[in-house]
Amino acid sequence: MATVEELKLRVRELENxxxxxxxxxxxxxxxxxxxxxxxxSAEVVDSNPYSRLMALKRMGIVEDYExxxxxxxxxxxxxxxxxxxxxxxxxxxxxxxxLFDYDKVELANMNRLFFQPHQAGLSKxxxxxxxxxxxxxxxxxxxxxxxxxxxxxxxxxxxxxSNGGLEEGKPVDLVLSCVDNFExxxxxxxxxxxxxxxxxxxxxxxxxxxxxxQLIIPGETACFACAPPxxxxxxxxxxxxxxDGVCAASLPxxxxxxxxxxxxxxxxxxxxxxxxxxxxxYNAMLxxxxxxxxKANPQCDDKHCRRQQEEFKKKxxxxxxxxxxxxxxxxxxxxxEWGIELVSEVTEAELQAxxxxxxxxxxxxxxxxxIPEKDExxxxxxxxxxxxxxxxxxxxxxxKM
Amino acid sequence: xxxxxxxxxxxxxxxxxxxxxxxxxxxxxxRLREEYLALIKYxxxxxxxxxxxxRLESNKEGTRWFGKCWYIHELLKYEFDMEFDIPVTYPAxxxxxxxxxxxxxxxxxxxxxxxxxxxxxxxxxARNVPKFGLAHLxxxxxxxxxxxxxxxxxxxxxxQHKEQQSS
Numbered sequence: 001m002a003t004v005e006e007l008k009l010r011v012r013e014l015e016n017x018x019x020x021x022x023x024x025x026x027x028x029x030x031x032x033x034x035x036x037x038x039x040x041s042a043e044v045v046d047s048n049p050y051s052r053l054m055a056l057k058r059m060g061i062v063e064d065y066e067x068x069x070x071x072x073x074x075x076x077x078x079x080x081x082x083x084x085x086x087x088x089x090x091x092x093x094x095x096x097x098x099l100f101d102y103d104k105v106e107l108a109n110m111n112r113l114f115f116q117p118h119q120a121g122l123s124k125x126x127x128x129x130x131x132x133x134x135x136x137x138x139x140x141x142x143x144x145x146x147x148x149x150x151x152x153x154x155x156x157x158x159x160x161x162s163n164g165g166l167e168e169g170k171p172v173d174l175v176l177s178c179v180d181n182f183e184x185x186x187x188x189x190x191x192x193x194x195x196x197x198x199x200x201x202x203x204x205x206x207x208x209x210x211x212x213x214q215l216i217i218p219g220e221t222a223c224f225a226c227a228p229p230x231x232x233x234x235x236x237x238x239x240x241x242x243x244d245g246v247c248a249a250s251l252p253x254x255x256x257x258x259x260x261x262x263x264x265x266x267x268x269x270x271x272x273x274x275x276x277x278x279x280x281x282y283n284a285m286l287x288x289x290x291x292x293x294x295k296a297n298p299q300c301d302d303k304h305c306r307r308q309q310e311e312f313k314k315k316x317x318x319x320x321x322x323x324x325x326x327x328x329x330x331x332x333x334x335x336x337e338w339g340i341e342l343v344s345e346v347t348e349a350e351l352q353a354x355x356x357x358x359x360x361x362x363x364x365x366x367x368x369x370x371i372p373e374k375d376e377x378x379x380x381x382x383x384x385x386x387x388x389x390x391x392x393x394x395x396x397x398x399x400k401m
Numbered sequence: 402x403x404x405x406x407x408x409x410x411x412x413x414x415x416x417x418x419x420x421x422x423x424x425x426x427x428x429x430x431x432r433l434r435e436e437y438l439a440l441i442k443y444x445x446x447x448x449x450x451x452x453x454x455x456r457l458e459s460n461k462e463g464t465r466w467f468g469k470c471w472y473i474h475e476l477l478k479y480e481f482d483m484e485f486d487i488p489v490t491y492p493a494x495x496x497x498x499x500x501x502x503x504x505x506x507x508x509x510x511x512x513x514x515x516x517x518x519x520x521x522x523x524x525x526x527a528r529n530v531p532k533f534g535l536a537h538l539x540x541x542x543x544x545x546x547x548x549x550x551x552x553x554x555x556x557x558x559x560x561q562h563k564e565q566q567s568s
Contacts (some may be wrong), residue, residue, distance in 0.1 A: 037436075041460075103512060149488040151423055151464050182523065183497060186490040225493065228527065245518040247509060260466060301530075369524030383532075384415040384438040391430055394437035399458055401444050 010394075013270055036137050040066045040093065049136070050093060062271050063202055069138070071270050072165045072172040074098040076148060078124040080250055082178030084112035084259035089139075090132045092267065095166045096140040097132070099125045100157065102147040112252050140166065149187045173264060175199035175353040176272045180248070182229065189224035192216065193304035196311075200269075202262045203231075208249040210234060211258035212365075213265055213277065219296060219308030221278055226297035226305065227359050229368040232281035232290065254284055281365055290364030410450075411540050414443045420531035422491045423464050432492075433463040436534045445535040454547075455483075455539055463487065466496070466535070471541060472551040477562045479551060483543070492531045495523070498543050506559050507550055516546045 002010075010199040034049070042054035056062040063104055075086050078101040086097055101124040105115045119127040125143035133141060142164060146153040162171045175197055177188045185201060192199045196218050204211040210232035216223055261280055268274045333394045358370055389397070417435045421428035440457060447453045455467035465489045471480040481503065485496040497515045504514035511517060522542055526533055533541075554560045 106512075147486075149490065150486045151462075151489060155487040156426075182496075183488045183490065186494045187420075187488065190490055223543045228524075247511060313557065369527060371528050381412055381414075381416050381532075383418050384435045384442075387434070387438060389434070391434050391437070394434055394441065395458065397459075398437055398441055398444075398456075401441070 034137065040069065041304050053092060062273050065271065067271060068093050068267075069095045070166065070168075071174070072096040072098065073266065074100065074161060074164065074172045074175045076100045076177050077179035077184065079103070079109070079180060080112035080202060080252070080255035081180065081259045081262065082176070083112075083128055084126070084256060085176060085178055085202075085263055086128055086132060087114055087135065088259065088263040089266070090136045092263075093136065094139055096172075097162075097171060098142045098144070098150055098160060098164050099128055100144045100146070101125050102145060112250060112255055124352050147184075147192075149183050154187060154191070157187075158195065161191060161197055162195055171195070171197065173198075173270065176262065176266065177201045178262075180204075183398065185224055185229075189216070190302065190304070193218050193223055193225075193308060196308055200262060200265060202258055204250065204254050204258050205231065205234070206232070206248040208251040208254050210282060211254055211284075212279065212281045213258065213262045214279045214287065215265065215269065215276060218305065219310075219312035221397055222294035222296050223300060223302060223305045225293065225302040226300045227370055228368060230294075230361070230365055231368050233364050233366045234285075248345065251284075254282070257282055257284075279365070283364060288364055292362045294359065294364055331367050406420065407545065410446070411537060413446050414540060415439050416532040417429070417469060417492075417534040418531075420492065422489060422493075423462070423487050424489055429463070432534075433459075436463070436536075440539075441535050443540065454544070457483075457535065457539070470500075470547060472547045474552055474555055478566075479555070479560065481560060482504040487512075492534070495526045495533075495538055495542065496535070498538065503550075503560070509546070509550055516543065516550075518542050518546065522547045 037049070040050045040054060041048055042051065042057065044051045044055070053068075054065055071094055073089055073096075075082050075097060076087075078086060078099050082099075082101070086099060088117060089097060097354075103124050104120045105122050105124055105127050107117060107120050109115050110117060114131070115124070116328060125145050129143050132139065141162070144156070144160065146156075148154055148157040160172075161175060163169050164172050175188060175192060177185055177199060179185055179188070180203075185203075188199060188201075191197070198215070198217050199215040201216060201224060202212070210230055212230065214230070215221065223313055250334045261282065265277050265280070269276045279291060281288075281290040283290070296305060296312075298306070298309060300306055302310075346352045347368050357372075361367070387394075412544065415438065417439060419428060419432040419435055421432045423429050425432075444453065444456070454472065455468060455470040457466055459466045465484070466487070467482070467484040469480055470483050473479075481500045484502050485498045487496055488494050494502055497511070499514040500510075500516065501514040504510060504512070504567050509517045525541060526538075529537070551560070
């Protein structure tokens with residue numbers, strides 16, 4: 001048994017420890033990484049967080065890098081791809097970030113980048129905002145912890161996309177889809193078609209060895225509903241792919257690559273340098289990056305997509321015809337030591353072998369599935385019979401069963 | 402795609418006609434009536450075939466659904482609560498059915514207890530928009546999932562029969 005003296009000593013020890021903890025904590029709080037920086041400086045000093053970015057101007061890559069601070073980007077889905085995307089944009093000094101996610105950080109996420117074990121249990125948007133603000137306090141953050149596919153949240157999501165810009169009331173400049181499911185992608189697609197909002201879609205396959213990014217300009221390029229989802233051809237026999245007992249695999253590498261090509265495309269699009277990709281795939285098994293562009297489908301199921309297409313057509317017709325001076329230089333590889341050459345497209349016969357009509361796609365890109373044209377004959381099966389019963393009566397009938 | 406029995410069951414569920422989602426106001430009410438008609442017919446069919454296995458009801462807007470499903474294994478009935486929201490993009494995208502009490506008990510689930518459907522389900526649904534409704538979701542999505550997962554979970558001892566548990 002401990003004596004009173006011993007216990008007193010122990011209490012004093014613990015009190016001292018507590019004081020130390022408190023001191024450490026307050027010094028951490030005071031020791032804020034840095035204050036806000038009003039103007040981006042190009043001065044090359046160790047203390048300037050933007051010097052290496054501003055060097056892009058000096059090197060003639062980007063004309064006006066500071067412009068990045070005037071842009072707002074909404075990131076939907078702050079998981080393996082979205083969190084890294086948000087971090088890259090934060091480090092690049094984006095003006096404002098809106099983060100949407102309804103999930104919590106879990107230990108099962110630790111095979112991916114960004115989140116840390118001590119954040120387990122926190123909402124992803126809350127944990128992400130904390131880390132990102134620490135990295136760059138110049139960025140304005142707005143977070144929403146909800147599922148955008150339900151009615152109420154969707155209305156709010158649309159409202160934030162149209163009014164959540166740096167200056168309240170202005171739309172965001174770009175929406176990035178970093179979600180992991182078809183429903184959320186379709187919801188973003190619906191919202192962006194209605195609002196005429198430019199967005200980029202990104203995805204990593206469930207087997208973790210391929211991914212893609214896609215730029216969608218409503219009315220101009222194919223929207224997400226214009227064709228069945230475009231995926232990077234797996235080159236893996238479906239029969240050998242074991243799915244027993246698991247829903248999805250993930251790798252930090254593939255997700256990092258996809259986040260990287262996504263943000264690269266965002267920077268090129270916003271800051272106006274290089275060529276912006278409309279679709280860029282990544283096949284990790286073969287280290288192959290197929291690209292393509294796809295026009296909007298005039299028969300798209302989304303009526304707002306069709307409306308945007310009409311508006312785009314009108315705009316194009318009104319626009320004075322510009323003499324486009326093609327300055328494309330033919331690329332001549334003087335040496336081809338390894339005999340690399342472009343591989344021919346898929347043969348006609350291969351395409352027809354597919355069950356439904358398949359859009360004309362370059363090698364390496366395919367559709368997740370095909371949809372037969374309209375109904376094969378009359379829709380097989382009976383449809384619901386007409387009835388005089390009201391919805392309330394039907395609800396009551398169902399409840400009584 | 403699906404086995405012969407499932408195919409026959411599905412062929413007896415009436416198809417829906419109205420292509421409208423929860424954001425469509427009046428047309429949505431029409432769609433909801435069709436949903437209920439198809440569900441009622443499906444439950445009647447199940448009862449007639451001595452294979453009654455679920456009940457569903459919704460809030461009055463028809464945007465949130467909840468109910469029970471059960472599975473008979475070795476003469477014992479295992480019952481679960483289920484729930485789902487109608488996504489704004491319905492019927493272009495199917496709802497994600499959740500059985501919250503099984504969350505974390507099987508890998509064939511996403512967060513929140515949303516069941517992980519087979520690779521075949523989404524293409525099948527996409528090819529049948531807007532004719533498939535919630536009754537089809539039950540028959541082609543939840544039904545086959547329960548048939549595979551529940552016996553497995555029982556055999557692994559992860560779920561126990563509720564009466565046995567309490568006794």
